Amino acid sequence: MSRSLLYAGVVAYFALFFLVPIGGVYVEAMRGVPAAAVLDRARGVLTAPRTMRVVGFTTGQAALSAAIAVAAAMPLAYMVSHYSFPGKRLAYSLSLVPFVLPSIIVVVCMISFYGKSGLLNSILGTDFNLVYNFRGIVLAHVFYNFSLAIRIISTAWRSIDRRFAEAAESLGERPLGLFLRVTLPLLAPAIVSAFVLIFIYCFLSFGIILVFGGVRFSTLEVAIYQETYVNLDLIAAAVYSTLQLVLSVGFLALASRAIVAARVSRSGGERGLPPLATASTAGRIFMTAYAVVAIAFVLGPVLTMFARALTNANGAFSLEGFRQLLxxxxxxxxxxxxxxxxxxxxxxxxxxxxxxxxxxxxxxxxxxxxxxxxxxRPGFESFLQMPIAMSFVTVSLGLRFVWGATVPPAVLVVLGQFFxxxxxxxxxxxxxxxxxxxxxxxxxxxxxxxxxxxxxxxxxxxxxxxxxxxxxxxxxxxxxxxxxxxxxxxxxxxxxxxxxxxxxxxxxxxxxxxxxxxxxxxxxxxxxxxxxxxxxxxxxxxxxx
Amino acid sequence: MIRLERLRKAYPEFDMELDLAVEAGELVSVLGPSGSGKTTTLRLIAGFESIDAGRIVINGEDVTRLPPAGRHIGYVFQDYTLFPHMSVAQNVGYGLRIRRVEPARMRRRVDELLELMDLPGYGRRRVDTLSGGERQRVAIARALAVDPVLLLLDEPFSSIDEVLRRDLRREIVRLQRELGITVLFVTHSRQEALSISDRVAVLRQGRLVQYASPVELYRRPADEFVAGFVGEMSVVPHEGRTLILRPEQVSLSPVGPGAGEVLAESSVEATVQSRQFLGFAWLYELDSALGSLLAYDSRRYEPGAELIAVWSAGSELPNE
Structure with missing residues (x-):
């Protein structure tokens, strides 16, 4: 039957270009080394202080980035899900810009805006450095994923049945109690989802850390890359990639439990939203101010990148960069x-x-x-979602080991990018x-x-x-x-x-x-x-x- | 006890204009086709929506400007709207928790209410493990927990099957008698309205068409719309007036020897057009010189049979 043929083909694809390459990394790492020596070395890597540092940094920065992104998104998620206002669609669309940018462009944006000679320093007349350090990494991750948090949480918020609030109000509930006792618990699955998704993205972060981390900070993904290409230590790379897999699958499993446990049936009507003008004066001022700051936070770095690409060192209009390139x-x-x-x-x-x-x-x-x-087909579908938790450095490396001799590099890239x-x-x-x-x-x-x-x-x-x-x-x-x-x-x-x-x-x-x-x-x-x-x-x- | 005075609210579909008074301890149904403003009426009373003009007075207190939380009203939504993240006991005790009732007293009150609603021992259950009827009773218990002066029920049985619905209807009447609470009950089912209410308010396009006891509503409908909405009927011209005949007011007999004597003032020759078997009788649709007639009869006639239709009473429609 054609359906089973399709399933078999997909499984074969995953096996040949995903599972076998991952296995290939281990085989390659152990080649020509006695098993005892491999184990010894692996134990050495696992207990090395650097490993603890890398795992600690990878987890810590991901948790911090996700927490900040989610917390910062809450007021905007409320605003977007409860009110209509002029330019809402445009703002909502523009907020997605960072999320679709490649990490390396995010790096360029952050340097233009927050760097030592970035726009923010020249406006404020200060000399701080928010790139190439821990704060810079977290800032870039928040910038990257902020709009994702807004989208997930606001969609859920909007879908919460308005009548839950009415039921609570008819029983005497006031606004703060309503938020703490009704809204927040109903919103919890979305908040957890947003947190976990952003956590995983940051946990597996590569490009931003590669540039900003320097020698002090590396995620497991960057450590795998460095061990493979800089230190040429495949055993260390294999150990790191195992660690990464175990941890990210663990987090995903924990989170999916939490999300399932908290899942509720919410039938929310998609209704027209009242204009922002109907909110209280204080609320209106707070939300507007917050939105303006958020838009500056999201668009500032992107616009600065454009502005700096079109000006020379003296700030005059110049296409010099484009001229030299093109x-x-x-x-x-x-x-x-x-x-x-x-x-x-x-x-x-x-x-x-x-x-x-x-x-x-x-x-x-x-x-x-x-x-x-x-x-x-929950089993099959989890199998298909497996690449989310996997190190792409490891998969790519394995593709090279297993297929590099027979398949040209450009095709290898296509095969790997599939995942x-x-x-x-x-x-x-x-x-x-x-x-x-x-x-x-x-x-x-x-x-x-x-x-x-x-x-x-x-x-x-x-x-x-x-x-x-x-x-x-x-x-x-x-x-x-x-x-x-x-x-x-x-x-x-x-x-x-x-x-x-x-x-x-x-x-x-x-x-x-x-x-x-x-x-x-x-x-x-x-x-x-x-x-x-x-x-x-x-x-x-x-x-x- | 509760008075809606010249209530006005403009909607895209219609303008609501309502005067209504409900006595303390009364069970009043709000009946009407969909889109007639039944649910809107309840939402305005509860304060979920503001009114354009008029006053809402509950127990002598003008609550027009009060938020829902200040009106001491119990509200039961059409599809229960139980908080999915709370247990049954937490749902029922929610209003008490807001009022900072001490935990031990709250537990006692919740148990008492679950007992009253015939749900003893359900406190720890998760809401999503309950059947539709159980959810409905939890929702009512939650609304009753804070001792509201008025209980508003918005089509509370619409997603419950027929048999259970009958039990719950009885339950509502029992509760209302036991607690002596005032209940306003929205429904689009005439059976529901006629069977449990002290009075029925019939709405159409945001206006009150008739407000009367079920018997009066059935026997003396204000107009053809009400007549047709609360039961089967035929409309017959009679001595220059318009008569409403319920099917049970029309009796049938075969045409035969001696039939001429039956042919009195209130009778007409009629031919069976179609029939429906209802269990206790057949409902016949007949063609006559006066127009179409509906009649119940326990005997079986074939379509095309020629009969004599005789009516006993019938109610007169006021000439407009």
Missing amino acids: IPGAADRNVEGILRSSIPGVIWRSVAIAVSSGTLIFLLAAALALSLRGRS IGFPLVFRILRTGVDELGDGLVRSAEILGASRWAVLRDVEVPLLRRTLLNGYAYALALPFADLTVVLAAGRGRIATFPVAIYRLIGFRSFDLALALAVIYVLICLGLFLVIDATSMHAQEPRRDSA
Whole structure:
């Protein structure tokens, strides 16, 4: 049957390009070393002070970043879920900008805004440094994930049935008690989800730590990379990647328990929201001020990056960076030498790899989502979500060990990037397909439509937005990827994120700024598609009400 | 005891305009088709929505400007709205907790209420393990815990199956008699309204069409809308007036020898058009010179049968 063939194919893909490579790292680490020596060395790594430091830092910064992001998001989540105000849609869309940026661009943004010679210092006339240190790492992570927290919490807040509050009020409840005794407990699953998701993102953080961590701070993911490529200690890399897997799976398992335990049935009507003007004066002033600060927090670094890319050291308008990048022979340094590629090469390679990876991700995710409609396969689906908890450095490394001799690096990158985008895209499509339900498809089948006719006449037209949304994410995630390209590409593949990373490393921040702006402009189109479709996908359809 | 005085509220669909008085200890149903403003009436009384004009007076106190928390009203929502993160006991005791009733007294009161609602020992249960009927009783217990002066019930049985619904209806009447509490009860079911209420307020498009006892409502409906809404009927012209005939007021007999004597003033020849079996009788739809007639009869006639329809009483519609 074609369905079992599809499942078998997906399992085979995961086995060949995910599980076998992870095993390959261990095999490679132990090759030519007696087992006793391996164990001895592994024990040595596990008990080394550095390991404790890395684990402590990885966990601590992730917990702190997630806690700050969630706490800071609460007032805005309230505002977004309870009031309408002019420009709300635009603000809501713009808030997503950092989240879709690659980590390396976030780095560029943070340096432009918070760096020693950044905008904030020159405005305030101060000399603090909020990058390249612990505070900088947490700040960048909060900047990165803040809008995700707003989205998750505000969606849940809006879906809480207004009548719970009315029931409480009719029993004599006052606003503070209502928040503490009713709203907060009902909101807890969303708060926990947001915290855990952001925690995991920060726990596995790579690009930001690679640049900001220096020699003092590394997450397990960065430590794996350093052991492999700098210290050439594969046993240490294997130990770290085992630690990372155990810890992240552990956190996810703990969290999913907490979320399931707290899950409640909330049937909330999607109603029109009252305008912000109906809030109390104090509330209105607080929310407006808070929103303005938040918008500055989110957009400030991005806009500063643009401004600095378009000005010279004296603050005058200048396209010097773009000139040096784009016009052959115009650069005052060897750009191609730094990038190990030409600029047009970077552009077309980035696009080609993203389109290949994105299409592969999309097709498999769509086929699986459609064939799983109405079925529950929790085991299989957890298996498909496995990459979320895995070190992409380890997977990429393993891909090189196992397949490097037979498969060209660019193909390896595509095979590896699949796991970056697949879990999210699959979930988006699965949710959309399940919401469509079974009835329409069954009706078409009873009327004699073939599988293809159902797909063409029912599923694709009705799921157009979901499919578009899924494809946009399928393209965006590989496009932003730094880890797999660096680790599986053997340094031979230079895409946008790699090129920007190299420019920062070679003290060419001016050129990094220009290249980042070009990247963001290319992304902007993609991002508009994602957001336009995802906003609409959330609106209830009138005919289904 | 509770008075709605020239209550006004503008909505996109209709404008609400209402005068209504409910005596202490009365059980009043608010009846009407969907979209007639039944639930809105309750929400305005509870203070969930503000009114444009008019006054709401409860026990002599003008509560128009008070928030819901200050009105001492119990409210039971259509789909229970029990707090999903609290146990049964926590739900029932919620209002007492807000009032800082000391724990031991609160526990006693909660147990007492669960006993009263026939849910002894349910305190520790999770809300999502309860059946629909149990949830409904918990919701009522929660509303009663704070000794409200008025209990508002918004279609409390709409998602409960027929058999259970009958039990719960009896339960409400028993409670109301036992506690002597004033109850305002929204429903779109005429059976529900007629069977348990002291009085029924019939709403249509945000206006009160008739406010009367169930018997009066059935026997002397204010207009054809009310007549049709509270029961089956036929409308018959009679001596220049309009008569409302309930099916049980029309009796049938076969045409035969001696039938001419039956043909009196209040009778007409009629032909069976269609029939429905109701268990206790058949409901016949007949065609006659006066128009379409409905009648109950325990005998079985075939469609097309020619009969004599005789009516005994019938209520007259006021000429408008």
